[in-house]
Amino acid sequence: MASTNFKLLDVNSQKTRRSVIEACLEEPLEPGSALKMLHVPVIHSGAAHLRTIxxxxxxxxxxANAA
Structure with missing residues (x-):
């Protein structure tokens, strides 16, 4: 959200994308897990996490398309 590309988006697009990102971060790592995607350090996250979501x-x- 600090990127130049994000900042160039109109306010409504920024809100939509922020909402999608925040929802993805709230996803549990596994069904029933108390750990969420936001608990995965950026250095350890990658394509597999995105595919899961x-x-x-x-x-x-x-x-699915937004995520």
């Missing part, structure tokens, strides 16, 4: 939202096409 995407796959969990597969039945909600717009949410």
């Amino acid at each position: 995407r796959d969990r939202k597969a039945e909600f096409k717009a949410a």
Whole structure:
């Protein structure tokens, strides 16, 4: 959210993207886990974490595409 690309977006797009990012960070690492995606250090997160979030939202096409 500190990137130049994000800052160049209009206010509504920024709100939407911020909302998507925050929702993704609140996802549990595993079903039933108290640990959430936000507990994964950035250096250890990657494509596998993003695929997990995407796959969990597969039945909600717009949410899966946004994530």
